Amino acid sequence: MKRLAGLSAAVLLVVLLAGLGAAQGVADLVERARPAVAIVVARTGSGLSQGSGFVYDARGFLLTAAHVVEGAGEVAVRLPNRRPMLAVVAQTSRSIDVAALRVGEEGLPFIPLAAGRPRDVIGFDDLTVTRGIVSRVLVDQGLLQFDASVNLGNSGGPVLNGRGEAVGIVVGGIRGAAGINFAVLSEAARDVARLALQAPFAPTTPPVVPVQPTPGPSPVPTPAATPAPGEWRLIGSKGPTPRNTEIRTPVNLAIREARYRVEGGVLYVQIELYERPTGDAQIRVFWRLPGSQSPAWVLLYHLASRRFVFGRYAFDEGRRVFRVDPVAVSGIGVSITGSLIDVSVPVAALQPDSPDWEIQVATAYLTPDNLYRGVDWLPWTRIRL
Structure with a gap:
């Protein structure tokens, strides 16, 4: 912690000019946001990694770039005029390069998350102001491109709109190409931010960092008890294998992990892929009773048409x-944010005679002969509704 206090870092704020009619408006916006922007320092086996971050929830939750804290044994953050604080990595997504941190203090100044398609921006590098514009909004990739100045140590800083809301998280630029920088849209990072809110703050234990996956599916034990309402449970995870990373298909549909939770009579399933799905792809969720050889229910989501059955x-x-064989059920929803697919199904739709079910998630793509070919899947896993 003493080493952190002695470090100097350029903390970046990128502010949208749209809707701000005067320089004073920009200055006021920066003044309001600045207390929530932090220096992030991570200690890894190879030394110190340094970046920026910002508080998005007053209860002690921050967002930063995942590469800043990847493989960290210790993470610390420092907000303006505050002492350095230990942090844990509460949630991370390497596919979109965003991580959520948690510190042990509450009542912090924060910058709320917002969705938006920005135009002009100003970059604040410490006390130096640089002006620029948003070059492109890459909706399919969950990114925005801008040309405001970004320097070493800026990764993880917020991109703000005229209301002081964060519409993006700076993740870096193209080396050797001046003025080509990128930020992950807040909409793409929303699930990482939301899942982190369930993580406890436990600084006496090693921070939660991404675990390097092992080849093939990981066995998942049968739940011994009914999960608490809202508690996420693992369905399964897969590391890189020839099947899910080297198979030559028009789209990338390799599954990284899947999880579920039950809350308010609704079953929520979240599937994380290695990359954002594109093309004529299909996301599949199957349910069957334990001991059965065939599924009882299935949900198919067609990416191209954004429709499900x-x-x-x-x-x-x-x-x-x-x-x-379609069944009309209200309350079913499917959404895709970056590489995350969120599915919600009312428990009553499964007409459960038993609280115990088995679930399987899979992906497929449309072949030239107009048939969907399976690309990747997780093994059947028992869940409790």
Whole structure:
């Protein structure tokens, strides 16, 4: 912690000019946001990694770039006019390069998250102001490109709109190409921020950092008890294998991890891929009763049309393919943010005779012969509703 206090870092604020009619408006916006912008220092096996971050929830939660804290054994943050604080990595996504941190103090000044498509920006590098514009908003990749000055140590800083809300997190630029810098849109980082809110602050234990996956599916034990409402449980995870990283398909549909939770009579399933899905892809979720050889229910989400179908599973013996007999159910939802797919299904839709079910998630893509070919999947896993 003493080493952190002696470090100097350029903390970056990128502020949208749209809606700010005068220089005084920009100055006021910066003055309001500055107390929530932090220096982030991570101690790794190879030394210190340094970047920026910002508080997005007053209860002690910050966002930064994932590469700043990757592999860290200790993380510390320092807000203006405050003592350095130990932090834990509460949630991370390497695919979009965003991590959420938690510190042990509450009542912190914060910058709320917002979605937006920015235009002009100003970059604040310590006390130096640089002006620039947003060159592109890459919605499919969850990124915005801008040309405001970004220097070493700026990764993780916020991009603000005229209301003082964060619409992006700076993640870096192209080496050797001046004025080509990128930020992850806050909308793409929203799930990382939301999941982190459930993480406890435990600085006496090693911080939660991304675990290097092992080849093949990881076995998941059968839940011994009904999960607490809102508690996320692991469905399964997969590391890089020839099947899910080297298979040559028009789209990348390799599954990194899947989890579920039950709250308010709704089953929430979250699937994280290695990259954002594109093209004519299909996301699949199957349910069956323990001991059954065939699924009872299936949900198919078609990425190209952004439509889904939910219903009973049926197998066509003649064509050797399965089909879905649709069932009209209200309250089902599917959304994609970056590489995260969120599915919500009312528990009542499964017509459960038992609290114990098995679930499988999978991905597929449309082949030239107009059939969907499976790309990646996790093994069947028992869950409790």
